[in-house]
Structure formats: structure tokens, C-alpha cells
Amino acid sequence: MTPPAALPALEVRGLVKHYPGVKALDGVDLVVKQHEVLGLAGENGAGKSTLLKALVGLVRPDAGEIYVRGERVRLRSVVEAAGHGIGMVFQEQSLVPNLTAAENIVLGSEGRGVRGGLYRWDMMRELAQEQLDKIGSHIDPLARTDTLTFAERQMVEIAKVLRIEQRSQHAPVIILDEPTSVLESKEIETLFTQIRRLREFASVVFVSHRLDEVLEVCDRVSVLRGGRSVGEVSTAGAAPAELHRMMIGSTGSEDHYHGNAYPRREEPLAPMLRVRGLSGKTFRDVDLDVRAGEIVGIVGVHGSGREDVCRALFGAEPLAAGEVTLAGEDLDLSSTRAACAAGIGYVPAERKTEGMVGPMSVADNMTLTKQKARCSGPLVVPRKQASLVDTWIERLSIRTPHRGTAIQRLSGGNQQKVVLARWLVAGDIRLLLLDHPTRGLDVGARSEVYRLMRELAANGVATVLLADSLEEAIGMSDRIVVMSDGRATAEVACPAGGKPTPLELVKEMV
Ligand SMILES: Nc1ncnc2c1ncn2[C@@H]1O[C@H](COP(=O)(O)OP(=O)(O)OP(=O)(O)O)[C@@H](O)[C@H]1O
């Protein structure tokens, strides 16, 4: 008999899942060993989330088997999966916005937080605090979830899933589907420390499109392509390019990973955006200049206020003071409609809540601004637009059965591509505000987005970029502005021939 310690924590054999028009899983095999951190890599739409949802009972496979420590199981619900010690942090967040962090953490598994159907606030707070302490988070457990930032909510999700430790008598399997996509580097470090700690008493499955991260935190990586398992890589000594090759089945360039490979114009044109003394709830006295054809990165740690500056420039954040002109004309930033009309495009980081209309088709989502700007009637896509939409589906390799498919049925990364494409389709943009535009995109889509950003810049668009990483900020920007505590504190030139190193940039940030 095999000794129990040698049994895999989890094993998947021949898993198949069909959706109308798509074979999301096409006979996937996967082994998660005990006490390992297993990475799961694959392009957007490869089937990662579908596979992981099957492991927590949210997706009912058409065929195939799942074994937990050698025993065949059927997982029909999240509760059943939790009973087997399997829990997941989702790619799309699942917290209840008008409850506190503590309620969200304890929700559904109240235990000693509830007595006789009543919440015991003191206990619940204590329980939540224990979970938050585990991941070294300083979030107030009594804060309402909708007052927290995306990154903070992500930490709450992780704190919540860790409660599974108490649920099962076996070592748990914790699944993290793109947990780092919106975290800042310091928070990512905290999370990685936590993941390494988890390994001592659990197994972890980790998904990220940042391949360097996958290699850093995982022991082993399993690669999916088109719903099939295509191989495994041991992370010791492996390079991102090697992993990427397996994901796409051919060669890729590592430079594309950070945007360094893109040609830029020599001389920026005339001033486009001019901001003086901009003040709002979370930022003060911000000056910012972006010329036509220039990409300016804003970097800053969590709480620097840079996201709110972007939102304010799109008319989505109340302003206390400041002068803003675009191509010499005063800008009306009282509403997003006015900002749109002035030729400002904005790609929000939270595309799920701010960027898309779930039940509407890919085509409608992609042409939303165009139609809004023209105040046209019902959302019908004329033939000319249909071909435009198809062009973008192809350019960004958006994996969808059809332009008429509801966007909510696409994989997370493919949804993001559609929202991004909206601004590229719009065409008459003068200022583009990009809040983490490559978040959740695979390496191929990422390099296409970099190329497009450069193309737009070459056409005279002024771009403000809140990058996914310092490397991306350095690779893509012509100039970088550092923000800290709501103020612009430094500026770093970032010309093609004389890029700063990430370390040099960090020195400016502290
Ligand atoms: N509920 C659904 N209805 C229809 N099709 C779906 C549904 N969920 C996923 N799909 C399709 O299944 C395929 C795999 O999607 P999945 O979400 O598993 O990809 P992924 O590897 O997680 O991608 P990403 O990196 O973009 O998150 C995609 O083509 C997607 O459009």
C-alpha cells in the first residue's frame, strides 16, 4: 500500500468541460502534491479558472475524475469542497460590499462568532483579526468592505479562505486564482511570505500571468494550452521565456514581457495635458504635464493617490481645486460624459465593476463609448462596426465563440481585452488614462497592448500609465512621476537609451 504521505493532495484525470461553442477543458490531468506550491500557467482562455472552479464544486465537469488523497470524490458545491479541505480565492472578487471585513471573513463559517443565530461582534472581530494577522494585514476588521481598495479586499479574500484550516481534518488545498494582479510589490511580498508559510501545513495552487512571479513562489508549474495539459516545469533554474514557450507552443521574446522592445518617437509634440494644483479627497497640489505622443508613468505605493488622480482626470472623482487644460482648452471634469466628449479615454483597473456590462455582447461592450458619444438609440451593431469588432477580436486574440457572445462568458483576461479594445475602437482619443491595462493579460496579449500604446502615442495621443510593475513602468514610459501620500514628489526621466533601474526608481519612492 502507498503510504498516505506519498499520496497526492489532489489529482485530476481526464477532466472535460464543454460550454456552448467552446471546449474549455479537453481532458486535463493535474497532480497537486502534499506541501507543494503548484503553479498553473496558460494563456487567456486556456481553461485555468474552469479547472480550478471544478475543484471547488462550482463547475460540474462533463467527464473525468477528481481524487483527494487517493480517494475519488464528487464535488457538487463549495461546501462539499471545503469539507474535503479545498478552498479558493476567485479571480473575480466575491466579497459582499456592504458588510464589514470581519463579517466577510467569518461569513458562512461563523462557528464561535455566532450564538443562537446572533452575531457576537466581539468574537467575530477577534476571529477576523486572527485571520488578518496570519497574512500580516493591518486592515481594520470593522471597516466596510466597499470602503477598502481592491488590494485590501484581495487581502480580506485571502484571510477568509484561510479559515478552511479549521474546517477540515486534513491538510487543506488553497487555490489562488490571480491573487496578485492588483497588489503592489510590498503586498505581493507579504502574500508570498504567507504562501511559503502555508506550504508547511497545506498545498497551494497559484495562478498568475506574471511568469517571473510564478517561478519565484512555486515549486513546480503545470502548463495548460487550449484546455489540455501540455507539460510541467520544475521551477528551479527555469526562465520565464521557457514557460512562455510551453504556453503558446512556440518561441517568445522576454523583452516583450516588460515592454522594452517597442520603438518610440524621438521628440514628443506639443503639450497636451496640463494639470496645476489638482486637489481632491486623496491627493493634493498635483502638477502634471503630458505631451502629445508621450507616455508618462505614475508610480507610487499603495495609498499614493495615483489611481484617484486618474479617476479625477476622467471626471469620476470630485475635485477640490485645480486647473486642467487639454490642448490649451479648459477641461470640464464635472462628469465622465464631459471627459469622454473632450476625447479622454479611461481603462479602469476594476474592469469587472466599472468597465463592462456583463450580460451584453462582446460587440456591444466594445462599442459602448462610440455609441454613447453619438447618443444613438438602441445598442445595435451596424455592419461596419461588426467588422471593426472582428478586427479587434483578432488583433488582441480575444477568445470568444462570436462577437455576439455575452462578455460574462469569457475568461477573465479576455474580458479585459474587450474593455481595453473599447478605447482603441473609439479612435478619437487625445488623452488615454490607463490604470493597470495589462493586468490579467497573458504575455502575448500584453505585448500586443504595448505595441498599441506605442502606436497610439505615435499618432499623438498623450498617455498616463499606472503600470502593473516597476519594470513595465520603466519599459513603457518616456517619463515617470513618483507619487507619495497624495503628492507628486519626484520626476524621473526615462528615455529609450537611459532607463533607470527598478532600484533607482524605488529610491525616489521612499
Ligand atoms: N460560464 C461560461 N460560459 C461559456 N463559456 C465559458 C464560461 N466560462 C468559461 N468559458 C470559456 O471557457 C474557456 C476557458 O476559460 P477560463 O476562464 O477557464 O480561462 P482562463 O485560463 O482562466 O483564462 P484567463 O487567464 O483569461 O483568466 C474560455 O474560452 C471561456 O470563454
Ligand SMILES: [Mg+2]
Ligand atoms: Mg481565469
